Amino acid sequence: MYIYQQKDWPEFSFDQAKISPLLAEVARLQGRLFGRTEALGFASAEEAVLQILTQDVVKTSEIENEPLNSDLVRSSIARRLGIDIGGLKPVDRNVEAIVEVVLDATSNYDAALTGERLFAWHAALFPAGRSGMQKITVGKWRDLQSGEMQVVSGPYGREKIHYQAPSYEHIDEEMNHFIKWFNHNNAIDPVIKAAIAHFWFVTIHPFDDGNGRIARVISDMSLSICEKTPQRFYSMSLQIQKERKQYYEILEKCQKGNLDITDWIEWFLHCMKRAIIASDEILANIMQKAKFWRINAEESFNNRQKIIINLLLEGFEGKLTSSKWAKITKSSQDTALRDINDLLNRQILVKSDAGGRSTDYQLK
Numbered sequence: 001m002y003i004y005q006q007k008d009w010p011e012f013s014f015d016q017a018k019i020s021p022l023l024a025e026v027a028r029l030q031g032r033l034f035g036r037t038e039a040l041g042f043a044s045a046e047e048a049v050l051q052i053l054t055q056d057v058v059k060t061s062e063i064e065n066e067p068l069n070s071d072l073v074r075s076s077i078a079r080r081l082g083i084d085i086g087g088l089k090p091v092d093r094n095v096e097a098i099v100e101v102v103l104d105a106t107s108n109y110d111a112a113l114t115g116e117r118l119f120a121w122h123a124a125l126f127p128a129g130r131s132g133m134q135k136i137t138v139g140k141w142r143d144l145q146s147g148e149m150q151v152v153s154g155p156y157g158r159e160k161i162h163y164q165a166p167s168y169e170h171i172d173e174e175m176n177h178f179i180k181w182f183n184h185n186n187a188i189d190p191v192i193k194a195a196i197a198h199f200w201f202v203t204i205h206p207f208d209d210g211n212g213r214i215a216r217v218i219s220d221m222s223l224s225i226c227e228k229t230p231q232r233f234y235s236m237s238l239q240i241q242k243e244r245k246q247y248y249e250i251l252e253k254c255q256k257g258n259l260d261i262t263d264w265i266e267w268f269l270h271c272m273k274r275a276i277i278a279s280d281e282i283l284a285n286i287m288q289k290a291k292f293w294r295i296n297a298e299e300s301f302n303n304r305q306k307i308i309i310n311l312l313l314e315g316f317e318g319k320l321t322s323s324k325w326a327k328i329t330k331s332s333q334d335t336a337l338r339d340i341n342d343l344l345n346r347q348i349l350v351k352s353d354a355g356g357r358s359t360d361y362q363l364k
Contacts, residue, residue: 001256001257002163002164002255002256003203003254003255003256003257003258003259003261004166004174004203004204006258006259008259009259010177010178010200010259011259012196012199012200012259012260012261013259013260013261013262014192014260014261014262014265015260015262018262018266019192019262019265019266019269022266022269022270022273023189023191023192023269025273026191026269026272026273026276027191029273029276029277030227030276033233033234033276033279033280033283034227034233036280036283037231037233037283039287040283040286040287040290041290043290044286044287044289044290045231046081046083047083047286047289048233048282048283048286049081049231049232049233050074050077050078050081050083051282051286052232052233052234052235052279052282053077053102053103053106053232053235054070054073054074054077055235055237055238056102056220056232056235056236056237056238057073057077057095057098057099057102057237058070058073059235059237059238059240059241060098060102060212060213060216060217060237060240060241061098061213062241063212063213063216063237063240063241063244063247064210064212064213068094068095068098069095072091072092072095073095073098073099075091076091076095076096076099077099077103079091080099080100080103081103093127097124097125097127098124098125098213100124101121101124101125101213101214101217102217102220104117104121105121105217105218105220105221105224106220106221106224106230106232107230108230109221109224109225109230110225112183113179113182113183113218113221114179115175115176115179118175118206118214119139119140120139121214121217122138122139122140122207122210122214123138123139125210125213125214126138126209126210131208131209131210136208136209137207137208138208141168141171141172141175141206141207142168142171142205142206142207142208143168144168146168146208148164148167149164149165149168149205149208150162150163150164150165151163151164151165151252162248162252163251163252163255163256165203165204165205166204166205171204171206174204174206175204175206178197178200178201178204181200182197182218182222190222190223190225190226191223191226191269191272192265193222193226194219194222194223194226194268195219195264195265195268195269196261196265197215197218197219197222198215198216198218198219198268199251199254199261199264199268201214201215201218202215202251203255216236216237216240219236220232220236220237223236233279233283234272234275234276234278234279235275235278235279236271236272236275238275238278239271239272239274239275239278240271243271243274246267247267247271250263250264250267251264281315285313285314285315288313289310289313289314292309292313292363296348299346299348302339304325304329304331304335304336304339305339305342305343307328307329308320308325308328308329308339309348309363311328312362312363313363319352319360320360320361320362321358321359321360321361322336322337322340322359322361323336325339325340325361340361343361344361347364348363348364349361349362349363349364350362350363350364
């Protein structure tokens, strides 16, 4: 029996004694995180928000096997938030759409959630009215033409049904109930509310496609309400993407059986805890970056050097060689070597012990 077939649906229950210590730990981590962000300064806080939102948009789409170019996402967010990152890239409609939805939910977190708002989000995600090559119902709840809404895996002829959502005839009633609860039920802890909202929405599965992405957006909106700020300093979608297998497993488990969703809420809180802890590394890099430029404020750097230094400060993957320098900055090998030698002479870069082509460089 699916959870929505229970007589008392959707009167969810959970073990408060089991959840409370974990909820307190999450609240402590939230407080510590926001204490650290207050010390960032305006420019660094902007950069942190830009990095976190970029990760959030990219990863919520990745969970649904919809890869996006992170540079284009970053450009789109920067443009909309008025953040100067230099060299903004032209962005396609697919990127703009999910950015619009995420920013509407978090920047306008204090506006009511309505059916029309959800329809607008859904229409933005599927501007062509198709999911891949399949035509879908866009900007309204799924209907008779949608057929049964099932979550299925496996090859054709040997499919496994993981979940079957409520029939389309009940969607209107289900969503009216959900929206009313989301807008008016403020007695519940807001973090628990974010967990329940995520689970409840994705269980109803009101759209032909995009339900997971919109459920995570609703969850982010609820967390913004909780924290009373549009600024996001940690990414639940990034953490969910890392734990994607467990995410789908816990959803499937809790969508069957009784109305006790303790296991889901516990998983959500653990995921949120790990998301906040992961953001510490981002903030540490940004603070290190700000410190570097403050210490070297009187030094002169060309644009190529600034690009590479920022990449190193942000955690450059792999080893920086002269050929990589030339490729990244679109310069010749000779120009790259001149830039590098200039920084070596000023003791801003140091080189590895390896010689020849395998020589790589690091910030001192």
